[in-house]
Amino acid sequence: MLQENKNMNVLDLFEKQKMVKVCAPMVRYSKLQFRNLVKLYDCDLTFTPMILADSFCLSEKARRNELTTNLLDTPLITQFAANSVYEFVGAAHLSSPYCNGVDLNCGCPQKWAKELELGCAMLKKPELVYDIVRQCRNRISKPFTLELCGVSFLSVHARTSNQFTGEINKNILKLIKENCNIPIIANGGLTSLEDCVLLQTETNCDGFMVANGLLTNPMLFSGSTTTSVSCIQNWLNICYNSTLNLARYENELKDPKCVVEEKPYNLTFQCFHHHLVFMLEKVLPRKEKRIFNNLKSFSDVLEFIRDYFDIRPQLYEPMQFYKNVVLDLDFFDREEVYRNLKSLESFQETNEAILYDCEDDGKYFKNKISPVEKNSECDWSNLFLEND
CATH class of the missing domain: 3.20.20.70 (Aldolase class I)
Structure with a gap:
């Protein structure tokens, strides 16, 4: 396939x-x-x-x-x-x-x-x-x-x-x-x-x-102007299921915990949290954004999302999971x-490669942390000048 x-x-x-x-x-x-x-x-x-x-x-x-x-x-x-x-x-x-x-x-x-x-x-x-x-x-x-x-x-x-x-x-x-x-x-x-x-x-x-x-809005191409709760739910599901290998998935089927460990397989906290920050930019009130944007752990993020939206990660059915499982690529x-x-x-x-530090938050993200803590507005619009 x-x-x-x-x-x-x-x-x-x-x-x-x-x-x-x-x-x-x-x-x-x-x-x-x-x-x-x-x-x-x-x-x-x-x-x-x-x-x-x-x-x-x-x-x-x-x-x-x-x-x-x-x-x-x-x-x-x-x-x-x-x-x-x-x-x-x-x-x-x-x-x-x-x-x-x-x-x-x-x-x-x-x-x-x-x-x-x-x-x-x-x-x-x-x-x-x-x-x-x-x-x-x-x-x-x-x-x-x-x-x-x-x-x-x-x-x-x-x-x-x-x-x-x-x-x-x-x-x-x-x-x-x-x-x-x-x-x-x-x-x-x-x-x-x-x-x-x-x-x-x-x-x-x-x-x-x-x-x-x-x-800001992963639903943009569907014509939606804002990120829906169902989109946030899909993000939780995709990220959570991507952290499971086949053995762990089978264990979860027997006893679903539906939590993301702090150092999960195939997922960084940066990826998980930052995308939620952008998706929730036009969804969360000002005070909640200041809190959410500065969270530092998977557990804190999931707790916030659960309390505010009443949603949590869901385990995929087997057919869906097998389509989403990260493949082992053979080079x-x-x-x-x-x-x-x-x-x-x-x-x-040339025996040493130049390795780009993809885990670094990037200067734009770092520059935004201080204003978020100090100012009443949370404007992330200039974060991705390097991308757009």
Whole structure:
């Protein structure tokens, strides 16, 4: 079933649907559990967070941490940051059995990415981008999709590399769409399904990618303007069940406890709590937000949710659980493409991968903790400048 799901051709989405709705790659947050959640609410295509290709090729730990999936996690695009053929093609080959396509990030404007000549720094090297795309396409068979530079479809963040916020350039989007014979996905500043519909009318783009808006409201693509209690319930269920392996699930069936341990399998507190913070931004009153946003443990979060909403995690029925269980991905012997593309001398010199600290809260989250404690308002709207 996994092979069948991952062999899906992403381009079929554009053939069948007038509008393809896409969850953007988001640093720290477009993890498996959140991808499963938005798929419940009419999201057609999801991306992993940006993964450093060199780390992915060189480190088994990075592969285990950065790419997790299950039977419901499709179609999925894995996004890599790379500035060499061997890193990107090697990472693409490693991930190809477990996703429906790869994306070369040429848009990240963060300072650290620019210093490593990644992200938007790649826009200054079109010849290198072309070579990466060509060699990846030549080595990885269809229907595997390479999302970049007109090969299959193109996502366009309609701002310049120096713009973090503000209005997107709709005229440029329209110009790109008029001059390309491939599907175009528009990204930037979209906060509702109505925004997507309006932008499609103005630009005729084929798909629409949302980041911040989905964090606040995972139901956005279904037309809902706020996060419902049932969505919060689904988040609890997805997270709780993702922490259970088969042995623990069978024990829970006999004696359901429906609690999340403080150091659970396959789930970080950051992922669990932060997503709830964003989902409840427009739901909780001011006083309760100040309390909830600063909770520090799974037990405290679950107690708050239980007391305020009268809901708690629920154990899935067996068929649903088996579809949601995190798969054990086998990367054995798939490093060969990476090693062959990179010279032996260079490979021996590069024995340490750059590991991105995905567990760090990030400067935007840290900057918001103090204002939440001191001020009467809880404004998280600027937290994800790096994503939207």
